[in-house]
Amino acid sequence: MSDSRRLFFALEIPGETQQQIIQWRADHFPAEAGRPIAAANLHLTLAFLGEVSADKQRALAAMAGRIRQPGFTLNLDDAGQWLRSQVVWLGTRQPPRGLLQLANMLRSQAARSGCYQSPQPFHPHITLLRNTAHAVPIPPPGFGWKVPVTEFALYASEFTRGRTRYTQLERWTLTE
Numbered sequence: 001m002s003d004s005r006r007l008f009f010a011l012e013i014p015g016e017t018q019q020q021i022i023q024w025r026a027d028h029f030p031a032e033a034g035r036p037i038a039a040a041n042l043h044l045t046l047a048f049l050g051e052v053s054a055d056k057q058r059a060l061a062a063m064a065g066r067i068r069q070p071g072f073t074l075n076l077d078d079a080g081q082w083l084r085s086q087v088v089w090l091g092t093r094q095p096p097r098g099l100l101q102l103a104n105m106l107r108s109q110a111a112r113s114g115c116y117q118s119p120q121p122f123h124p125h126i127t128l129l130r131n132t133a134h135a136v137p138i139p140p141p142g143f144g145w146k147v148p149v150t151e152f153a154l155y156a157s158e159f160t161r162g163r164t165r166y167t168q169l170e171r172w173t174l175t176e
Helices: 017-030 054-065 099-113
Strands: 004-011 043-052 074-076 078-082 087-091 125-130 145-149 149-158 162-171
Touching: 004 054, 004 162, 017 125, 017 145, 043 054, 043 099, 054 099, 054 149, 054 162, 074 078, 074 099
Parallel strands: none
Antiparallel strands: 004 043, 004 149, 043 125, 074 145, 078 087, 087 125, 149 162
């Protein structure tokens, strides 16, 4: 039995906002558009870490605990589709500086620790639908949610019984 787990750093989406996003998705995307992501799994990934050993997890958690940065507000006011990865996403037209700084710090420190980091630039988003094999009409601008971000977390991703579950392992508060 391996002691490694699939891990990622992410921002949690508050429960009330999750429900509003799920309702918006139901109102704007037909059921056949793709496989909807469960409300509890809605999050914004800051840094995907891949398979991480328990020792490396402890080191990454210690590094995350040293981050000192003020909180920020995330304005979820953009949506789109990536045809190649078959994903419909919700994002932000103008990512706040704090979000970009936090993601860059976590991604660079993870890379220095030997964790895989995608060569793709960071595109902050929340995955709404997977397996969208065809182009899906994206709602016009005018929607949006303001999400105050005061903490970030380390999650484990586990695929069991045909379902993906994300478990929050640790969380850190951003400074005032």
